[in-house]
Amino acid sequence: MRVPTVLILGANAGIGRALAVEFATHQRDLILAGRDLEELHALAADLHLRYNVNARAQEVDVLNFEAMESALGGCLSDSLEGVVLCTGYLGDPEKARGDLQEARRILDTNFTGSALALQYLANHLEHQGKGFICALSSVAGDRGRQSNYLYGSAKGGLTTYLQGLRNRLHHSGVKVITVKPGFVDTRMVFGKGKLPLVASPEVVAGSIYQAVKHGRDVVYVPWFWRIIMLLVCSIPEGLFKRLRL
Amino acid sequence: MTPAFTIQALSGWGRYPVELCHLFRPEKRSEVAATMASGLQPSYISRGLGRSYGDAALNKDAGVIWHALLNRFLSFDRASGILECESGVSLAEIIHYFLPRGWFLPVTPGTKFVTVGGAIAADIHGKNHHKDGSFSNFVLDFHLLTPTGEVMRCSPASNPDIFWATVGGMGLTGMLLAARIQLRRVDSAYVYVDYYKAVNLEDALATMEESDERYDYSVAWIDALATGKNMGRSVLMRGNHAAGTELPARLRESGRGIGGNSGVPLRPPWNLFMDFPSGMLNRLTVTAFNTTYYALHRTAARQLVGFEKFFYPLDALDHWNRMYGKRGFVQYQIALPQASGRAGLRTILDRMARSGRASFLAVLKRFGDSGPGLLSFPMRGYTLALDIPAARGLVPFLHELDRMTLDHGGRIYLAKDAVLRPGDFAAMYPRLDGFRAIQRKLDPKRLLSSSLARRLRICDL
Numbered sequence: 001m002r003v004p005t006v007l008i009l010g011a012n013a014g015i016g017r018a019l020a021v022e023f024a025t026h027q028r029d030l031i032l033a034g035r036d037l038e039e040l041h042a043l044a045a046d047l048h049l050r051y052n053v054n055a056r057a058q059e060v061d062v063l064n065f066e067a068m069e070s071a072l073g074g075c076l077s078d079s080l081e082g083v084v085l086c087t088g089y090l091g092d093p094e095k096a097r098g099d100l101q102e103a104r105r106i107l108d109t110n111f112t113g114s115a116l117a118l119q120y121l122a123n124h125l126e127h128q129g130k131g132f133i134c135a136l137s138s139v140a141g142d143r144g145r146q147s148n149y150l151y152g153s154a155k156g157g158l159t160t161y162l163q164g165l166r167n168r169l170h171h172s173g174v175k176v177i178t179v180k181p182g183f184v185d186t187r188m189v190f191g192k193g194k195l196p197l198v199a200s201p202e203v204v205a206g207s208i209y210q211a212v213k214h215g216r217d218v219v220y221v222p223w224f225w226r227i228i229m230l231l232v233c234s235i236p237e238g239l240f241k242r243l244r245l
Numbered sequence: 246m247t248p249a250f251t252i253q254a255l256s257g258w259g260r261y262p263v264e265l266c267h268l269f270r271p272e273k274r275s276e277v278a279a280t281m282a283s284g285l286q287p288s289y290i291s292r293g294l295g296r297s298y299g300d301a302a303l304n305k306d307a308g309v310i311w312h313a314l315l316n317r318f319l320s321f322d323r324a325s326g327i328l329e330c331e332s333g334v335s336l337a338e339i340i341h342y343f344l345p346r347g348w349f350l351p352v353t354p355g356t357k358f359v360t361v362g363g364a365i366a367a368d369i370h371g372k373n374h375h376k377d378g379s380f381s382n383f384v385l386d387f388h389l390l391t392p393t394g395e396v397m398r399c400s401p402a403s404n405p406d407i408f409w410a411t412v413g414g415m416g417l418t419g420m421l422l423a424a425r426i427q428l429r430r431v432d433s434a435y436v437y438v439d440y441y442k443a444v445n446l447e448d449a450l451a452t453m454e455e456s457d458e459r460y461d462y463s464v465a466w467i468d469a470l471a472t473g474k475n476m477g478r479s480v481l482m483r484g485n486h487a488a489g490t491e492l493p494a495r496l497r498e499s500g501r502g503i504g505g506n507s508g509v510p511l512r513p514p515w516n517l518f519m520d521f522p523s524g525m526l527n528r529l530t531v532t533a534f535n536t537t538y539y540a541l542h543r544t545a546a547r548q549l550v551g552f553e554k555f556f557y558p559l560d561a562l563d564h565w566n567r568m569y570g571k572r573g574f575v576q577y578q579i580a581l582p583q584a585s586g587r588a589g590l591r592t593i594l595d596r597m598a599r600s601g602r603a604s605f606l607a608v609l610k611r612f613g614d615s616g617p618g619l620l621s622f623p624m625r626g627y628t629l630a631l632d633i634p635a636a637r638g639l640v641p642f643l644h645e646l647d648r649m650t651l652d653h654g655g656r657i658y659l660a661k662d663a664v665l666r667p668g669d670f671a672a673m674y675p676r677l678d679g680f681r682a683i684q685r686k687l688d689p690k691r692l693l694s695s696s697l698a699r700r701l702r703i704c705d706l
Contacts, residue, residue, distance in 0.1 A: 046317035046319070187249070190270055
């Protein structure tokens with residue numbers, strides 16, 4: 001029997017790397033995709049040596065729209081069990097006020113590039129008639145606020161995209177899992193001062209694996225962010241716009 | 246993108262001193278170079294698991310590059326046992342993944358929670374130093390990122406001067422990125438241990454002298470508070486790896502005999518979650534402990550002991566350093582040459598016993614020959630390690646011990662040190678000038694520094 005393979009987009013760091021480890025401990029073969037091939041090779045070797053799984057590196061840049069199909073085409077196979085999309089770019093919100101290139105980079109990475117990648121991969125899984133698509137959105141996508149609304153709006157767009165995709169793929173048997181992480185101890189959080197309730201990537205990856213395993217629709221990780229965001233979203237706009245968030 | 250850092254109060258394992266440092270956490274090797282080239286900090290030093298005791302991995306108000314996420318295994322040759330890994334890989338990880346395949350560390354300190362990078366930078370030693378020498382003997386080569394941004398492959402054959410400056414060089418020649426090390430083939434996760442209760446220092450040293458060659462590993466717990474005719478009373482623990490066929494059937498069959506079935510924890514199973522009050526380990530409590538511990542031990546031959554218990558008795562309790570309370574402690578470890586070693590040990594143990602200070606964990610061992618590492622610590626003779634709680638008057642007291650050590654031709658282990666002075670340091674390390682010349686060449690812009698380096702003026706020409 002062929003070992004089920006999981007494709008991880010954005011596997012090099014943070015939650016993506018932790019998820020690669022998580023799936024490897026559950027004996028999945030892996031395709032590690034991202035921009036830095038040298039780093040991906042190192043991670044692939046590491047996962048093979050630790051967990052005795054096959055892992056290979058594939059260069060994919062979600063910002064390179066033209067090359068997307070050919071890059072992702074190299075990731076397809078009959079043993080593909082599912083896709084985890086972990087690409088994300090918080091960027092510099094201050095800089096993005098005046099620098100439209102930075103603004104575009106934030107929007108394109110988190111929405112356009114991510115959605116296009118999934119759009120391509122969804123066809124393969126739909127044709128296969130089984131599998132999963134798990135994508136990291138963000139709690140920031142639940143409500144726009146001044147400190148990160150470019151990132152938040154792109155993630156909000158991705159959340160909506162995933163909703164539609166879930167609806168489309170439901171009858172084909174392909175699960176679509178939307179993950180909304182809160183603060184996680186990755187590059188996005190490190191060096192940003194003291195933040196409350198920061199979770200480790202390993203803990204978050206464990207929860208995401210469970211969500212995939214049980215075919216959940218939308219999960220907040222850690223779980224209590226669902227309550228926090230419920231409260232945040234219940235504040236009337238007239239009041240919310242006055243807050244410094 | 247500018248590398249992000251966080252300002253954090255850091256300390257070594259002794260929790261003395263504590264200093265504010267600017268901590269970076271690169272996730273890719275290229276980010277290490279980018280950080281060093283960023284101009285954000287006046288200087289940088291590498292940090293792994295923070296198990297050096299003093300200020301070696303601190304850089305007050307400057308950059309500390311944490312290798313926590315640069316911890317990938319890169320390749321392993323199952324025929325030869327050569328492991329290539331990144332510098333942030335811990336010895337615990339190596340044991341966890343490779344002991345069940347029949348490979349163990351060639352040299353290990355008393356904790357497995359140190360990184361490969363730290364092991365090279367401190368040129369660590371273990372209970373087998375009298376036979377196998379220090380860690381660098383098993384380092385085939387490494388990749389060193391120098392402050393100019395160049396990545397150099399160094400081995401005893403290529404760039405040997407940089408290799409031997411980096412080994413024991415306390416991170417001051419560059420950032421270690423990856424290394425190839427030779428693991429040791431073992432047949433089981435167990436050690437046959439012979440215990441011997443020595444009545445005093447003479448007895449301990451004579452027994453070690455006579456029997457060490459028959460053992461791969463030899464170390465003694467020593468009661469540093471015993472005086473008079475009991476001075477230096479010890480429990481010698483000497484062992485050899487057990488062959489798989491010597492194990493009881495239940496261990497052989499379950500796989501535990503070779504560390505399988507998750508027999509090797511990646512994290513300590515227990516956690517000391519709060520500080521003891523400072524001063525709880527005092528003269529009275531430690532004397533009581535030492536007396537009991539010594540009384541309970543028996544001379545016994547061929548005891549089958551798991552490697553965890555034999556090599557890493559304290560690793561079972563995470564944050565055991567909290568026993569010393571908030572004020573922390575200093576581990577004072579010295580090496581003394583063969584010729585004057587006995588007299589030196591006697592002088593220092595006597596001074597220690599008379600000081601009224603407590604030393605909870607004291608360890609005595611014989612060293613084999615020193616290696617070529619320019620700042621490597623071991624020298625043929627003896628080594629003594631004392632854990633001393635930080636308390637009023639500790640620094641002048643240790644300076645007094647420094648003087649005694651120096652008078653007997655000995656030296657202080659930099660990985661443990663927190664209080665040594667530059668003059669004494671220079672006198673203890675005769676190859677310092679050679680180190681400085683190479684260091685200066687590698688780091689013309691003085692981008693590498695640490696609190697230890699500044700305190701001891703290691704890089705000053």
